[in-house]
């Protein structure tokens with residue numbers, strides 16, 4: 191591998207771990223060094239190709255931490271197994287870039303980093319929602335280009351979301367955190383579409399509704415819909431928080447976009463391919479009152495032609511999880527996954543991963559997706 195891009199930490203470590211991008215904070219590195227790992231880190235900012243990762247794995251590699259920009263499938267898992275590897279951790283909660291069954295076939299444990307992105311990502315969905323509703327991107331461009339000649343009653347009229355209807359597609363952890371922020375903070379009524387009901391959230395919002403009523407205010411509600419179409423037709427703002435798989439790829443196609451209100455807002459902080467981006471460009475071109483706010487794109491880092499020119503679209507470069515706390519937490523969890531598997535520790539089962547961020551982390555792997563298939567024992571308190 192080209193020496194200039196890679197730095198080695200703890201060169202005398204007995205186990206060899208490659209990390210395909212440098213990670214924030216220092217604790218993750220301590221976790222790996224304490225597990226007697228020599229850690230080789232790619233310090234470049236360019237995504238690595240498959241061939242570059244294969245060459246970094248080389249003929250001896252015990253584990254790897256990789257990025258969502260890399261396709262971890264048959265070839266890389268075969269290479270990792272061939273080099274004596276046992277574990278791979280994504281530096282992400284999403285794992286649509288990983289072929290987990292291929293990893294299982296090669297006996298490679300696969301980790302991800304749930305729990306530390308929840309509020310951070312939900313906050314970004316809120317930020318994007320209001321950036322779209324209140325046209326902050328357009329207004330800033332206008333101001334910076336010297337066009338502002340003074341306050342006007344009609345300048346950049348936006349959309350008030352207070353007490354409007356919110357549609358959430360995918361009511362997992364991030365969707366629920368976003369729902370709370372919008373229902374409790376902005377009194378929005380929530381409709382959601384998910385394979386599974388979320389009774390805890392429904393109860394919480396119902397209890398908040400009772401509280402509001404007892405103070406003479408209109409209550410808010412939270413209801414699961416059976417058909418996505420109902421949500422699309424009713425919601426003033428739709429936020430996407432689903433995983434990307436075959437059932438959600440292009441879930442938002444031109445037909446479903448056409449069901450949404452003329453002046454609705456569509457927010458996506460999940461994965462780009464959930465939206466047919468070319469169809470969205472066409473939709474936003476034809477409906478200037480419609481707004482979209484995107485953190486993720488169908489073919490990252492490329493944008494579909496025309497998207498960047500649309501004034502009614504807010505775009506940011508996949509930064510929804512980008513707070514120092516979250517990104518350091520993700521690094522700790524990824525390093526925890528790799529070191530724990532190499533040390534033969536069991537797998538943590540609870541969705542609460544906060545003990546791993548605290549001072550006395552359990553001797554367990556925080557999140558191994560194929561622990562059951564690989565017969566990795568479950569951690570017992």
Ligand code: DGY
Pocket residue numbers: 258281282283284285307460508509510511512
């Ligand atoms: C993830 O972890 O899946 C996120 O997309 C990173 O921001």
